[in-house]
Amino acid sequence: MALSFGPPTDLSALERLQQSVWGCSAQEIVPAHLLQAHQHHGACLLEGRLAGELVGLLYAFPGPPGSDYLYSHLAAIAPEMQGRGYGRQLKLAQADWARSRGYRRIVWTFDPLQASNARLNIGRLGAVCCRYLVDYYGEFDDELNRGMPSDRFEVDWWLTPVKRGPVTETVTFELGTRSRMATRERFLEAFAGGLSVLSFETSEGRGIYGLGVVDAH
Numbered sequence: 001m002a003l004s005f006g007p008p009t010d011l012s013a014l015e016r017l018q019q020s021v022w023g024c025s026a027q028e029i030v031p032a033h034l035l036q037a038h039q040h041h042g043a044c045l046l047e048g049r050l051a052g053e054l055v056g057l058l059y060a061f062p063g064p065p066g067s068d069y070l071y072s073h074l075a076a077i078a079p080e081m082q083g084r085g086y087g088r089q090l091k092l093a094q095a096d097w098a099r100s101r102g103y104r105r106i107v108w109t110f111d112p113l114q115a116s117n118a119r120l121n122i123g124r125l126g127a128v129c130c131r132y133l134v135d136y137y138g139e140f141d142d143e144l145n146r147g148m149p150s151d152r153f154e155v156d157w158w159l160t161p162v163k164r165g166p167v168t169e170t171v172t173f174e175l176g177t178r179s180r181m182a183t184r185e186r187f188l189e190a191f192a193g194g195l196s197v198l199s200f201e202t203s204e205g206r207g208i209y210g211l212g213v214v215d216a217h
Contacts, residue, residue: 109152167210
């Protein structure tokens, strides 16, 4: 079943949804008053509903003056609705919003060790990545990130076609691992050498990233 999207009807409900998705305290969410102000001044703020029930949230804002991208800070699906394809629907709605306003790409971060996010962002949506951010957010105290350095991929989801070369290298990790030191060094070295993440798949308990060259010009 398809989600319906539109401006939020209850900003406090979006606060509760964030806490539910990330298992965090009220101090670690984007508060309603900030969402309201950003929406009023050009941010993308959409809620996703299924049969009238709030199940999804999109929050993104423009990049710096002169840039060509929209930065997606939050894309959330209620925990009980995850794994049903609604995350992809969220991102496609965001792409429609961005295209209608002239953006060439959408940028966001995700934990490269989270296979479900990699499967959606890289495998299904076709985002690419050539930037690795070490401990980007500092220490988190939510259920998903507690006790780990907050390393992140910063991906580009191009809304116009880009030229991709073949996969020439791979980086693998054990699914469910909480140790990122080895993959951190591999990605930093590969990105410094001009490679980008092009693909993701899982096999025999491992996540496998495929790397190659992207020409986005």
